Amino acid sequence: MIGGIVLILILYGVTQPLLTSLKGKQKAVNLQVLNNLYWYHMLFVAIYYTYGQFRNSDSHAYYHNAEFPEVGWMELFSNGTHFIEWLAFPFVQYLHFNYEMMMVLFGWLGYIGFLFFYLFFKENLNLRIKFQGYDIVTLLMFLPNMHFWTSSLGKGSAIFCGIGMLVYGLSYPGHRKVILAVGGFLTYFIRPHIFFAIMIGMGLSFLLGREKMPLYQKVLSVIIGITISVLIYDKLLIYLRLDEDNVWESFVSQTGFTAGQLQHAGSSVDMRSYSLPVKLFTFWFRPLFIDAPNFLGIFVSVENLFCLVYFTKIFQRDFLSFIRQASAMVKMSAVVFISISFSMTFVMSNLGIIIRQKSMIMYFMFFVVVAFLDWKETKRLKRRMKYAQLRTQRKRELEKKWEVMRKGQGV
Template sequence: MNFFITAFIFVLGYLFIQSFAAKLSEENLNTLKKLFLVHILFGAYFCFFVQGDAVGYWKEAKLMSEEDFIYSLTQGQGTYFVLALNYYPSNILDLSYFTGTMMYSLIGFIGLTYFYVMAVELIPNDPKFSGYYLFPMLFFLPNLHFWSCAVGKDALLFFCIAIFTYGLMQPFKRMPMIVFGLLLAYFIRPHITLFMLLGFGMAYFSGQNISVFRRILFFGLMVGIAIAILPMVMKFARIEEASLDSFDKFSETKAALLSKASAGSAVDISSYPFPVKVFTFLYRPLFFDINGIPSVLASLENLLLLVLSYTVLKNKPLETFKKAPFVIQGMVYFLIIGTLAFSQSLGNVGIMIRMRNMFLPGLIIFIFWHFSYRQSQESDA
């Protein structure tokens, strides 16, 4: 069973890539195939070499009774809900943790593909920096794959954000994607749903190329939903960690993740000033945090992002932002809201790395847009 399911996952990944044959060039399709291979390899690495809370999500689901499953599915959010999702493949089908990791890797890759397609459709020119093409290079950044291939909330949320954002490019045609992305995110981490609604609601309100009717309709709808779910978000924020108490083994593995898996960066930053916390959330670990090969790779990636971000900030970023399509503006608002919230509420670099991955595609796509827009302005001058 495990062999056939794993083989089927590879086939599904290939077929999903081919479903964009009418939208993408052969070169882009081949790049997506390479990204799929990279993503699967990261999934295999995570499965065999990172003993974190992903193991707990799968093994605890194996131990659940039918009553536990029903309660988790109907009453729980966050950890309980993810365990309920894993109940059928892990408990009923008795699939291995490796097969489960491949399933989640496919889910994360589907999200990555939607971000890739958005970049192709929204970025008019190939963005370059110092003579190097940024697209599709930045889609191969290690952390973009590492935290979106493992069993658990991170890959699912990455997927939710991707389909929600992709759906907003044609909201009336892709409304099922928008609704499904919001609902699934709500049951996993409702505060992320709130951030999405606020971020893209602000983008609709300020969008220059959107009709007044659509501005009012979608802004009002998103803000209305955000206000409606706010009480549940506040309640969830207080009980999420407490809900882990009934899963002792899971709690232990989660603690192990923070100390072992987060690129060796489980550093207490609660006493840092506000600007340093924001910088830490976006660009650490850096070379002064290195204590192993994973942190070397993360430092190289973060240094590249830091250099690119600095280049963006010193070259009329507000003008570039105002000229961006509203979907890119929404991703930037989402990035800003998430950064402000998590950089102040999380006191650990290791956890920040995981949380940042949900917002990383927005940063990357805005970098693409900035360099592409600036190149077109320079060529027209």
């Protein structure tokens, strides 16, 4: 326990130079918000640690396998579960981190994910959109369910860190090669299909985006995205256990089998008979109070209600106009959110697992909605400025006419 507390303080000190450097590059960064976010996230590390003492948590298995490995460190290097054990191995074996310290370390990775998503939002938006008087970007960074599932030793915190770094790097890939590489590395080796979806989204967004960039750069981005997708395609099929000769049928068969297996867990919902819209609604916004399986489910329902209200803001007639002229980052986020949501609905049939899995992609949806609201507010302000300018111009014209009339009458 003491080791975990000491590590929290050490990592706080390690984080400060990083925050200071980022503040120097982006004036919109609020250091107080990011420091508060650090302590808020560490609170959830403590909450998840307590939760894990009374519930069956994967973090115990990850730590045990890193402490008593059946194979050497490099033999653990592979996709999925073993990659988390590979990450944990040197800290447990060589630095002798105990369980609490590993929880803090991986919780810190989750915080880094929030940090880069915060930067991604801030540099791609023009204004401070408010929700009930609060800065919406800041508010989104403090959603409790997002912190709970990214605050422990496991895939959730590490992949959230990887995705955050990856999307931040994609904003300016030429200037953020290291961040882009680290984010891609973490995302690919934890969940290759997520990396695959982001690469496809990146290629489409740079091709269809409205940014003023040379055609060769757009084509090059698409070629890079396609090349990476082709290179990982075979490994992705193996990871997902799909048949190369009949990908769709094997996908349906495999996802049906997985969904059936998840039916045996608690808080299950039989999504296999649902229509696609109902499946998507279930994945994004359930539980919603009436189907909350326990106290945690009721707590999550409050956040889901907020997400539902927030999501409904896109159902406006000018949303399609916005998407057509949106930036590459907005289009990438939309593609990633929809494609991953679509695939997940075929697999998920347990509310507990749904709550955990959707934390990987919800910030993509949040970004699209915030960008839409930002676009609308920018248009409104431009109209007001134009109207004010027309009024000023009209006033000046009237003053000139009045002055001419006065001179003509000899007043």
